[in-house]
Amino acid sequence: MDIAQLALEEAALKTLADAVNDRLKEVKASMQQQLVGNGISKVTASLPDGTKVATISRSDAKPAAVVVDDDAFLAWVRTAAPDEINTRLVTEVRPAYRTAVLAQMTAAGTPQVVDTDTGVIHEVPGVEVRATRSLTHSVRPTSGGKEAIADAWRNGQLAHLNLIPIAATEEQSA
Secondary structure, eight states: OOHHHHHHHHHHHHHHHHHHHHHHHHHHHHHHHHHHHTTOOEEEEEOTTOOEEEEEEEEOOOEEEEESOHHHHHHHHHHHOGGGEEESSSEEEOHHHHHHHHHHHHHHTSSEEEOTTTOOEEEOTTEEEEEOSOOEEEEEEOTTHHHHHHHHHHTTTTTTSOOSOOOOOHHHHO
């Protein structure tokens, strides 16, 4: 294959990939809106002939403890666990302790920790337990689903879908 043909093939593939990725973002957003809006957690994708090709499952955001006010969190650690403070040019909570205490709060679902020596429950300022990722969903092809979709594509069974929305030509838009 000569370089001119490779250049054309790469340009064509890049154009198609960009168009497909843009369309995928639109469809994924619409799917997420439908899943959430209708309270659906799972839906099956099937070809026009009824062949099941994938399962789409909603993933809900999981709450986690996050420091939202570093100064308040640092002040609390200075009082509750002063040995967990590193003092350099900048004073900060030791990363291992920060990770451990946030994990404890995530597990408890509340910005509180228990002092294992005294049993005292501490409200931890500067920390909230909240969703750390946006709602999303996953697409899991069935066994043979990818091949069935490829065959359906080649046979024109997916022509009714707007899968590759390359800009309309003047002839099509007239």
